[in-house]
Amino acid sequence: MALSPVKSCTPRTRVLSAAILTQFSTPKAAKPLANHISTPECFSNVFLETPKGKRRASKEKCDEECNLRVSVRIRPMNLTELNVVGSEDVIRVKEKQIIVCPPKNSHSGTSVDHTFNYDHVFWSVDESSPLFAKQEDIFLTIGVPLLNSAFKGFNACLFAYGQTGSGKSYSMMGRNICEVSDIDSQDFAGITPRFCKELFKRAGELQSEYTISIEVSYFEIYNEKIHDLLANPAQSSARVPLKVREHPTLGPYIVDLTSHTVKSYTELRDFLILGNKNRAVASTAMNDFSSRSHSIFAIEIGQSKSLDDTDSCRRSKVSLVDLAGSERLGTSLNNEERMKQGVCINKSLLTLGKCISALAEQKKNQFVPYRDSVLTWLLRESLGGNSLTSMLATISPSSTHLDETLSTLRYACQARTIVNRARINESPHDRLIRELRLEVERLKALRKDYERRSSLSPQSETLSFNESSEVDDIKVKLVETESKLFEAQQMWEQRFMESRQNQLKELAEAEKCKAELESKVRILRTANQQVSLSPYKTNFLEELEGVLTYESECESDLLDSFKQCCSDQGLICTFNSDTLKIMDPVTRKYALVPLNNLNLQKYENFSDYLKGLKWMNNSAPKGATKAEIVSSMNDIFKILGNLQPPDEDNNLSLLYARVNKTLQKFESALLNNVKSSKTVTFHLDT
Numbered sequence: 001m002a003l004s005p006v007k008s009c010t011p012r013t014r015v016l017s018a019a020i021l022t023q024f025s026t027p028k029a030a031k032p033l034a035n036h037i038s039t040p041e042c043f044s045n046v047f048l049e050t051p052k053g054k055r056r057a058s059k060e061k062c063d064e065e066c067n068l069r070v071s072v073r074i075r076p077m078n079l080t081e082l083n084v085v086g087s088e089d090v091i092r093v094k095e096k097q098i099i100v101c102p103p104k105n106s107h108s109g110t111s112v113d114h115t116f117n118y119d120h121v122f123w124s125v126d127e128s129s130p131l132f133a134k135q136e137d138i139f140l141t142i143g144v145p146l147l148n149s150a151f152k153g154f155n156a157c158l159f160a161y162g163q164t165g166s167g168k169s170y171s172m173m174g175r176n177i178c179e180v181s182d183i184d185s186q187d188f189a190g191i192t193p194r195f196c197k198e199l200f201k202r203a204g205e206l207q208s209e210y211t212i213s214i215e216v217s218y219f220e221i222y223n224e225k226i227h228d229l230l231a232n233p234a235q236s237s238a239r240v241p242l243k244v245r246e247h248p249t250l251g252p253y254i255v256d257l258t259s260h261t262v263k264s265y266t267e268l269r270d271f272l273i274l275g276n277k278n279r280a281v282a283s284t285a286m287n288d289f290s291s292r293s294h295s296i297f298a299i300e301i302g303q304s305k306s307l308d309d310t311d312s313c314r315r316s317k318v319s320l321v322d323l324a325g326s327e328r329l330g331t332s333l334n335n336e337e338r339m340k341q342g343v344c345i346n347k348s349l350l351t352l353g354k355c356i357s358a359l360a361e362q363k364k365n366q367f368v369p370y371r372d373s374v375l376t377w378l379l380r381e382s383l384g385g386n387s388l389t390s391m392l393a394t395i396s397p398s399s400t401h402l403d404e405t406l407s408t409l410r411y412a413c414q415a416r417t418i419v420n421r422a423r424i425n426e427s428p429h430d431r432l433i434r435e436l437r438l439e440v441e442r443l444k445a446l447r448k449d450y451e452r453r454s455s456l457s458p459q460s461e462t463l464s465f466n467e468s469s470e471v472d473d474i475k476v477k478l479v480e481t482e483s484k485l486f487e488a489q490q491m492w493e494q495r496f497m498e499s500r501q502n503q504l505k506e507l508a509e510a511e512k513c514k515a516e517l518e519s520k521v522r523i524l525r526t527a528n529q530q531v532s533l534s535p536y537k538t539n540f541l542e543e544l545e546g547v548l549t550y551e552s553e554c555e556s557d558l559l560d561s562f563k564q565c566c567s568d569q570g571l572i573c574t575f576n577s578d579t580l581k582i583m584d585p586v587t588r589k590y591a592l593v594p595l596n597n598l599n600l601q602k603y604e605n606f607s608d609y610l611k612g613l614k615w616m617n618n619s620a621p622k623g624a625t626k627a628e629i630v631s632s633m634n635d636i637f638k639i640l641g642n643l644q645p646p647d648e649d650n651n652l653s654l655l656y657a658r659v660n661k662t663l664q665k666f667e668s669a670l671l672n673n674v675k676s677s678k679t680v681t682f683h684l685d686t
C-alpha cells in the first residue's frame with residue numbers, strides 16, 4: 001500500500017512504502033540525546049515523533065503552559081554543494097514532516113530514511129515552486145505569534161540553531177545585515193527587522209489606550225565572554241567583556257550592558273545595523289569564528305494603562321537569538337574527543353544541548369546545568385521557565401552535510417518536548433484584579449445562561465431543585481466577587497494616587513535643585529567670561545563671592561529697587577541670610593548692614609542712605625591658595641562642560657549633585673578667604 005506522496009517539493013519525489021515504515025514515538029521522558037544518535041540499522045525507516053505541541057492556558061488565562069515550538073527551514077543548495085560530485089538533495093517534506101533519505105552509497109553509516117515531525121517546516125529550496133517558503137512566511141508563522149505573546153505580557157524567545165552556513169542569520173536577520181536597503185527589503189528582511197517593524201506598528205495602534213515604552217540591547221557571546229554590540233565605540237570599554245550577575249528576584253543580568261530607549265522603527269533599525277556592523281568588525285578583528293559566537297537582540301516592551309482602567313502595567317522581554325554554528329557539536333555527545341573539542345570551542349552550545357536533554361526528561365527536581373555556560377544562564381527563563389519559546393532549526397538539503405543535518409533534526413526534535421510555563425509579567429495586585437474580573441465574567445455568563453433557560457419556559461419547574469440552588473449560589477458568589485473586585489480596585493487606585501503624589505513631590509524637589517544649580521551654572525559662566533575678558537583687572541573672587549552668596553529671603557520689591565539703585569551707581573550689592581553687603585569695585589571699599597537694622601522705607605532717596613553708610617577699606621582675602629581655587633574652578637568647568645546639552649536621564653541628577661558639591665567646596669574656600677584679609681587676584685585657566 002502506498003503512502004500518500006510526499007509533497008512534490010523536491011525534484012526527485014519519493015513514495016514511501018508504509019510496509020517498511022516503522023514508527024517510534026519519542027518516549028515522554030526522553031533518554032539522553034546520546035541514545036538517539038545512532039539509528040538502529042535493523043529498521044529500514046525511522047520515524048521520530050515528539051508529542052504534539054501543547055499550548056494550554058490555565059484556568060485564569062494568565063499562565064500558559066506550552067511546549068517549546070520547533071520549526072525547521074531548509075535553505076537552497078549553494079554552489080559549493082552543487083559542485084560536489086555525487087552530492088544530492090536528501091530532504092523530502094510532507095506538511096510538518098521532514099524525511100531524510102540518505103543516498104544509498106552514503107558514508108555516514110546510515111542508509112535508512114529518517115522521519116521527523118515538527119510544528120512547522122519551511123521549504124526554501126526552490127524559489128519557483130509554489131511551496132517555497134519566503135522570508136515573510138517564516139515571520140508570519142513564527143514571528144507574529146511571539147509578538148502577540150509579548151503584547152499580552154509574556155516573555156518570548158526565538159533562537160535559531162543549525163550548522164554554520166545553514167541559514168540562521170539569513171532567517172533571523174536577512175541578507176546583507178549591515179545594509180539598510182536589505183534590512184528593510186520586503187524580500188530579504190529576516191524575522192528580527194520584521195518583528196521590530198510590526199512592533200512599532202502595533203505600538204502605534206495602541207497608543208491612544210496605552211503608554212508603550214520600548215528598550216533594546218544587543219550583545220554577543222564569544223568564548224564565554226559577553227560583548228556589548230551597542231556600546232559607544234569611542235569608549236575604550238566598548239570591547240571589554242561584561243559580567244553576568246544574579247539578581248535575587250530578577251534573575252541573571254549583564255552588568256553595564258547598554259540599553260537604549262527607542263521611539264521609532266527607524267531608530268531601532270539603526271541600532272540593529274550598528275550592532276550587526278560591530279559584530280562583523282569584531283569577528284574579523286578577533287578571529288575567523290564569526291559562526292562561533294551567539295548574538296542576542298533583546299527587546300523590552302512596557303505597557304501601562306491610565307488610572308481609570310486598572311488593567312495597568314505589563315512588561316515583557318523578547319530575546320531573538322542567533323546561535324553559533326553547531327557543526328562541531330554534531331556528534332559530540334557520543335564521542336568524547338569531539339566533546340572535549342566542543343567544550344573548548346563553544347561551551348555555551350554544548351551546555352545548551354545538556355540543558356535541552358535535561359529539560360526534555362521532564363523529571364521532577366531534574367538538575368538542569370544552566371549555570372555551566374553564559375548563554376544558558378542568560379536564557380534560563382526562555383529555556384525552562386517563564387517564556388513562550390520557539391526554536392528555528394536550519395539545515396542544508398545536501399547529502400554532503402547529512403550527519404550535521406541529522407544531528408540538528410534530532411536536537412530540534414528533543415527540544416520540542418520541553419514544556420515551559422509562561423506568566424504574564426505584572427504585579428500581584430494587577431493579577432488579582434484581572435483574575436477577579438475573569439471570575440465575575442464567568443459567573444455572569446453562568447447566571448445569564450440559567451436566566452435564559454428559565455425565561456424560555458416561564459414555569460420555574462423547568463429548573464430542578466439542584467439547579468435553583470446553584471443559581472442562588474452563583475448569585476451570592478457573584479455579589480461577593482464583585483465586592484472583592486471593587487475593593488481591590490479601590491486599593492489599587494489609592495496605591496496609585498499615593499505613588500503618584502510621591503512622584504510629584506520628588507519631581508518638584510528635583511526641579512528646584514535643577515533650577516538652583518542652573519542659576520549657579522549661569523552665574524559662573526558669566527563670571528568666567530568677565531575674567532577671560534579682563535583677567536587681571538577684575539577681582540574675580542570678590543565678584544564671585546557676591547553672586548554665589550545666598551540671596552536673602554526677605555527680598556522684596558523695595559530691596560529690588562535698592563539693588564537697582566546700587567547697580568546704577570556702579571556698586572555691587574549682595575545679601576546673605578542676615579547681612580547686606582555693598583561694595584564699591586573702584587575704591588574697593590565696602591559697607592555691611594545687618595538686615596534687621598535696615599529700614600529702607602525711611603528713605604525717599606536711596607542715594608542718601610548710601611552716602612550715610614560707614615565705608616570700610618576692603619582688605620584682600622587670603623586662605624585658599626590660587627592653585628586651590630583654580631583647580632576647584634577647573635573641576636567646576638569640566639563638569640559644566642559635561643552638562644551640555646542637558647538631557648533627561650538619571651545621570652543628570654547625579655551630575656548636578658556633583659556640581660553642587662564642587663560649588664559648595666568652592667564657596668567654603670571663598671568664605672575662608674573673606675574671613676582672612678588679603679586680596680587674591682588671579683587669572684582663571686580655562
Ligand SMILES: Nc1ncnc2c1ncn2[C@@H]1O[C@H](COP(=O)(O)OP(=O)(O)OP(=O)(O)O)[C@@H](O)[C@H]1O
Pocket residue numbers: 074075076078124162163164165166167168169170171175290291292323324325326394
Ligand atoms: N533561505 C535562504 N535563501 C537563500 N540564501 C540563503 C538562505 N539561507 C541562507 N542563505 C545563504 O547562505 C549563506 C549562509 O547563510 P547564513 O550566514 O545565514 O548561515 P549561518 O547559519 O548564519 O552561518 P554561521 O553559523 O556561519 O553564522 C549566506 O550566503 C546566505 O545568504
